[in-house]
Amino acid sequence: xxxxxxxxxxxxxxxxxxxxxxxxxxxxxxxxxxxxxxxxxxxxxxxxxxxxxxxxxxxxxxxxxxxxxxxxxxxxxxxxxxxxxxxxxxxxxxxxxxxxxxxxxxxxxxxxxxxxxxxxxxxxxxxxxxxxxxxxxxxxxxxxxxxxxxxxxxxxxxxxxxxxxxxxxxxxxxxxxxxxxxxxxxxxxxxxxxxxxxxxxxxxxxxxxxxxxxxxxxxxxxxxxxxxxxxxxxxxxxxxxxxxxxxxxxxxxxxxxxxxxxxxxxxxxxxxxxxxxxxxxxxxxxxxxxxxxxxxxxxxxxxxxxxxxxxxxxxxxxxxxxxxxxxxxxxxxxxxxxxxxxxxxxxxxxxxxxxxxxxxxxxxxxxxxxxxxxxxxxxxx
Numbered sequence: 588x589x590x591x592x593x594x595x596x597x598x599x600x601x602x603x604x605x606x607x608x609x610x611x612x613x614x615x616x617x618x619x620x621x622x623x624x625x626x627x628x629x630x631x632x633x634x635x636x637x638x639x640x641x642x643x644x645x646x647x648x649x650x651x652x653x654x655x656x657x658x659x660x661x662x663x664x665x666x667x668x669x670x671x672x673x674x675x676x677x678x679x680x681x682x683x684x685x686x687x688x689x690x691x692x693x694x695x696x697x698x699x700x701x702x703x704x705x706x707x708x709x710x711x712x713x714x715x716x717x718x719x720x721x722x723x724x725x726x727x728x729x730x731x732x733x734x735x736x737x738x739x740x741x742x743x744x745x746x747x748x749x750x751x752x753x754x755x756x757x758x759x760x761x762x763x764x765x766x767x768x769x770x771x772x773x774x775x776x777x778x779x780x781x782x783x784x785x786x787x788x789x790x791x792x793x794x795x796x797x798x799x800x801x802x803x804x805x806x807x808x809x810x811x812x813x814x815x816x817x818x819x820x821x822x823x824x825x826x827x828x829x830x831x832x833x834x835x836x837x838x839x840x841x842x843x844x845x846x847x848x849x850x851x852x853x854x855x856x857x858x859x860x861x862x863x864x865x866x867x868x869x870x871x872x873x874x875x876x877x878x879x880x881x882x883x884x885x886x887x888x889x890x891x892x893x894x895x896x897x898x899x900x901x902x903x904x905x906x907x908x909x910x911x912x913x914x915x916x917x918x919x920x921x922x923x924x925x926x927x928x929x930x931x932x933x934x935x936x937x938x939x940x941x942x943x944x945x946x947x948x949x950x951x952x953x954x955x956x957x958x959x960x961x962x963x964x965x966x967x968x
Contacts, residue, residue, distance in 0.1 A: 595965040596626055596931070599685040606672035615658040621669050623654060624661075625925075630932045630963055631954035634910050636663035642954070649957060652968045671919025675927075678920075679731065682927045683751065686730050689938060694756035696725045697890050698779070699897035700748070700765060702741045703905070705922060706912045716922050719744045720930070721752055722897040727937045729901060729930040734923045741765065746773040754779040758880070760894035763788055766877070768850065775852045780879040782857075782890045796875050800858045803834055812836035814884040825865040829892070833857045835882025855882035859891050905929055908946040939963040 597619065605618045627650075628639040643650060643660040650656060661669075702719045719741050721730040733748040735741060745765050755778035761770070763786035774781045785793050803813055812835045819828045834840070835855040857876040862869060880887055905911040909929045916922045936949045940962050944952070953960040961968065 595967075596623060596685060597966070599681045599688065603681050604674065604677050606674065607669070616661045616665060617655055617657065618669065620654045620656055621661055621666060624650065625666065625670070626928055626931060627960065627964060629909070629925075629928050630935060630950060631960065632950045634914065635916070636666045639663070639666055653966060667916070667918060667921060670916075670921040670924050673920055673924050675734065675920045675923045678924050678927055679733070679751070682931065683731055685931065686728060686934070687753070689934070690723060690726050690728045690730070693723055693726075693730070693753065696723050696757055697893040698723055698730065698752075698754060698757045698759050699894045700745055700759060700761040701897045701902070702735065702744075703902050705914060705926065716926070717741075718923065718926050719748055720897065720901065721748060722901050723757075724893040724896040724900075727896075727900055728934045732927060732930065734926075742767055742770070745770050749773045749777055752777070758782060758890050760890055766792070771853075772851050775879065781852070782876055782878045782880060782887060782894075785875045785877055792877070793875065796856045796877065799834060799839060799856065800832060800875070803832065811839055812882065814882050816884040816888055818888065825863065827864075828862045829888060830860045830862075831857060831884040831888035831891075833882040833884045833887055850877060852879035853877055854879050855887070857882075857884070857887045857891075859888060901930075901933070904933055904946050908950065909933070935963045935965075 600622050601619055603618060603622065607614050607618075624643045625639055628642040631642055633639045633642050640660060640663045647656065647660055650660075699722045700719065701722070702717055705716045705718070717735045717740075718732050719735060720732045722728070723730055730752050731748060733744050733751070735744040741764050745761070746769055749759070749770070750773060754774070757779045759774050759779050759781045761781075761783055763784040766783040766785055766789050771781060771783070785796055787793060803811060814833045814835070815831065817828065817830045819826065821827075833855050834857075837854075840853065840856065855878050857878060858873060859876065860871065860873045862871045874891070876887065876891065878887060880890070909932070911926070911929060914922065914925065916925055933946065936946055936953070939949070939959070942949050942952055942959065949963075953963055
């Protein structure tokens with residue numbers, strides 16, 4: 588296969604170790620052919636192995652322009668078996684390499700960390716696959732993913748994922764589950780800043796943060812290092828007003844026990860209030876945060892809003908455009924590896940030459956237009 592530049596999938600997946608035995612008499616297909624066909628088919632709308640095979644059989648002559656296909660198109664059983672055997676860690680290394688090539692500028696971006704459960708990816712006596720993802724909100728690219736252990740949760744997976752990524756200069760955002768001292772230490776060691784939600788899982792911290800912010804309101808923020816900003820949006824009859832208060836006075840933070848000794852790098856705490864009015868009904872939601880950022884209310888408000896892009900631009904797209912929640916692939920490591928393939932396909936579609944329509948429309952257009960598909964995948968024939 589020829590590639591256009593370092594963003595070509597070939598360059599990064601050629602190094603993927605083949606899990607099949609070298610002398611196995613059924614090893615009739617090249618691993619790179621299986622992987623590339625899967626990625627291209629998923630880009631074009633395939634969501635299961637039979638559809639991947641059907642797409643490849645219709646495109647076999649075209650695929651031979653850049654793939655060898657020594658024994659034709661593999662069967663769906665071959666695709667299922669190979670992806671179930673592929674080591675997710677090895678597949679992730681290829682994924683990370685491709686992401687670094689296409690997303691060179693991460694410094695200064697908000698990187699949102701969150702988990703997602705693939706609800707139908709389980710069998711008897713098994714839990715559904717739960718994957719933690721790091722998402723660069725400005726570029727719209729998943730930087731990496733890591734499945735949680737079947738007997739564990741996100742708290743143990745997040746530090747492992749963070750250590751695999753280049754995060755220097757980034758702002759890491761996460762929900763309250765990730766508000767853990769071990770995770771904070773990992774973020775600081777990686778040279779990044781953090782903005783972490785505070786809720787009931789850290790009761791003492793939550794109480795201290797709320798007490799100090801309430802004191803700030805009572806004193807009208809006089810004689811303390813603080814900041815405030817407000818923004819509003821009007822869209823489709825909905826009015827949203829967001830307010831952010833921050834305190835970055837080290838003496839006050841230390842006075843209530845919220846110190847850098849407990850939470851490395853801590854420089855500020857924040858209260859973000861969102862008031863939404865729609866159809867005459869008003870709701871108010873208040874969230875609390877700790878951060879290593881210097882207390883600029885506008886910066887913290889923007890980062891807190893950017894965090895939700897992992898839900899709106901990643902998880903929603905995977906479920907709606909790629910039907911991830913409906914996937915019943917369960918054998919071995921196949922579902923975890925397919926989750927990475929979907930994220931690669933989504934990032935390719937977002938970074939490809941502009942086409943009209945959303946991700947679902949672009950998948951269809953890639954299936955109709957071979958030139959567009961080659962441009963999406965970075966392949967040159």
